[in-house]
Amino acid sequence: MSPVAARAAIYARISSDREGDGLAIDRQLADCEQYAEQHGWRVVERYIDQDVSAYKSRVRPAYRRLLSDLRSGTIDGVIVYHLDRLHRLPRELEEFFDVCKAAGVDDLATVTGRINLADPDGQFQARILGAVAKKESDDKSRRIRRKHEQLAAEGKVSGGGTRAYGYAEDKRTVRPHEAAVIREVATRFLAGESVRSICATLNERGEPTSTGKQWSQQTLTRMLENPRYSGQRTHHGVIVAAAEWPAIISPAETERIRAKLCDPSRRTNKTARRYLLRGLLRCGLCGATLVARPRADGTRRYVCASGPGFGGCGRITITAEHVEAVVAEAALFRLDSPDLLASLQGRNEDPATAEWQAEADRAQAQLDELATAYADQLIGLQEWLTARGAIEARREVARKKLSALNRVTALDGYLGNASELRDEWSSIPLSRQTAIIAAVLDHAVIASATPGRNTLDPSRITFVWRG
Numbered sequence: 001m002s003p004v005a006a007r008a009a010i011y012a013r014i015s016s017d018r019e020g021d022g023l024a025i026d027r028q029l030a031d032c033e034q035y036a037e038q039h040g041w042r043v044v045e046r047y048i049d050q051d052v053s054a055y056k057s058r059v060r061p062a063y064r065r066l067l068s069d070l071r072s073g074t075i076d077g078v079i080v081y082h083l084d085r086l087h088r089l090p091r092e093l094e095e096f097f098d099v100c101k102a103a104g105v106d107d108l109a110t111v112t113g114r115i116n117l118a119d120p121d122g123q124f125q126a127r128i129l130g131a132v133a134k135k136e137s138d139d140k141s142r143r144i145r146r147k148h149e150q151l152a153a154e155g156k157v158s159g160g161g162t163r164a165y166g167y168a169e170d171k172r173t174v175r176p177h178e179a180a181v182i183r184e185v186a187t188r189f190l191a192g193e194s195v196r197s198i199c200a201t202l203n204e205r206g207e208p209t210s211t212g213k214q215w216s217q218q219t220l221t222r223m224l225e226n227p228r229y230s231g232q233r234t235h236h237g238v239i240v241a242a243a244e245w246p247a248i249i250s251p252a253e254t255e256r257i258r259a260k261l262c263d264p265s266r267r268t269n270k271t272a273r274r275y276l277l278r279g280l281l282r283c284g285l286c287g288a289t290l291v292a293r294p295r296a297d298g299t300r301r302y303v304c305a306s307g308p309g310f311g312g313c314g315r316i317t318i319t320a321e322h323v324e325a326v327v328a329e330a331a332l333f334r335l336d337s338p339d340l341l342a343s344l345q346g347r348n349e350d351p352a353t354a355e356w357q358a359e360a361d362r363a364q365a366q367l368d369e370l371a372t373a374y375a376d377q378l379i380g381l382q383e384w385l386t387a388r389g390a391i392e393a394r395r396e397v398a399r400k401k402l403s404a405l406n407r408v409t410a411l412d413g414y415l416g417n418a419s420e421l422r423d424e425w426s427s428i429p430l431s432r433q434t435a436i437i438a439a440v441l442d443h444a445v446i447a448s449a450t451p452g453r454n455t456l457d458p459s460r461i462t463f464v465w466r467g
């Protein structure tokens with residue numbers, strides 16, 4: 001990427017959007033001009049499309065002129081307010097890449113960051129950002145979202161997906177035997193029995209889940225905390241209405257179960273749960289795995305930790321919220337790729353997965369406790385390092401087993417169906433979100449921040465995908 005684009009173009013578009021959420025051209029232009037000024041780009045041409053919606057593929061004269069000027073080599077770089085202004089259809093984006101490549105133009109900037117189009121990672125970023133933009137502004141998804149909201153508000157079942165345990169395929173008719181199991185599970189859990197132990201007895205008795213599998217702690221927990229069983233309709237994890245289907249347990253019971261599940265004393269690996277990308281990020285300078293370490297004000301961060309027992313360079317820090325959003329979106333995007341589908345199809349789920357996950361979680365929880373004990377000066381450095389080695393070895397074994405097993409299990413039901421997963425994403429427990437991301441992402445490398453660059457700079461993240 002050249003240091004500055006000597007001849008930059010600004011592209012702005014306003015759609016005749018009935019939602020009225022199109023940004024005023026003036027505002028788009030002003031922000032782009034400001035970006036150019038700050039980064040030393042000389043703006044030679046402004047391309048403005050009025051009242052055309054990229055989504056509906058209407059002809060956009062200014063955009064066609066931009067492509068034509070790119071082809072003829074009179075432009076070195078393009079600035080847009082946001083990628084959704086430039087393209088909303090993937091094939092348009094691919095055409096844009098082709099034109100840029102042919103013309104040797106590799107600089108694309110949005111007011112939130114710069115993308116190197118000559119680099120496959122840069123193109124990937126553009127695709128992800130384009131997908132995010134599309135999702136946000138797509139008329140169709142908006143209509144579907146509205147429909148889902150309406151169904152939720154009326155307490156109706158949502159279409160698609162597998163049946164919930166305890167109910168028939170119509171998601172309304174109660175299955176008496178399964179309902180009895182649910183009541184039993186709720187009672188035992190509220191009486192203080194652990195999820196692990198309840199799981200074990202269900203499996204011993206040969207009670208299958210709704211998909212005919214063995215119960216895992218995750219499946220059982222998800223069922224326990226689901227307000228559906230007390231006749232409550234949720235939307236994105238929030239209870240919004242009384243459901244049209246009959247309850248199996250009471251809302252008060254669900255509330256008590258949820259309170260109990262959230263009780264920190266019950267959690268063994270609280271820290272691990274709060275950080276979506278634990279173990280998945282590496283330092284771009286020294287290669288060390290980034291660790292979760294909040295700033296003093298509580299801002300969640302991943303850092304390359306230096307000092308005894310860590311061995312990192314200590315020079316990379318990234319805000320968790322930002323990197324988690326981008327990586328999650330990238331993983332969802334990746335889930336829809338035909339390559340991934342092909343590489344995963346035909347593999348079978350292995351019941352050993354839950355066991356290895358539990359082992360890895362236990363080891364991680366112990367490591368967390370040890371690190372805390374060392375930080376609190378309850379144990380010395382030598383004790384810490386000695387104890388840590390053995391636990392890490394256990395965790396490594398479990399992780400290796402898991403990485404082979406987990407990929408298919410984590411993606412169960414979601415392969416090639418990323419849009420459904422996107423809708424449900426925010427209501428999926430963090431540990432499962434991590435498992436899904438880890439199923440497609442080997443790791444991501446985090447580069448150092450460029451001074452003055454917005455914190456939402458996706459070019460800091462390089463993805464190393466599995467498969």
Ligand SMILES: [Zn+2]
Nearest residue numbers: 283286304313
């Ligand atoms: Zn480092």
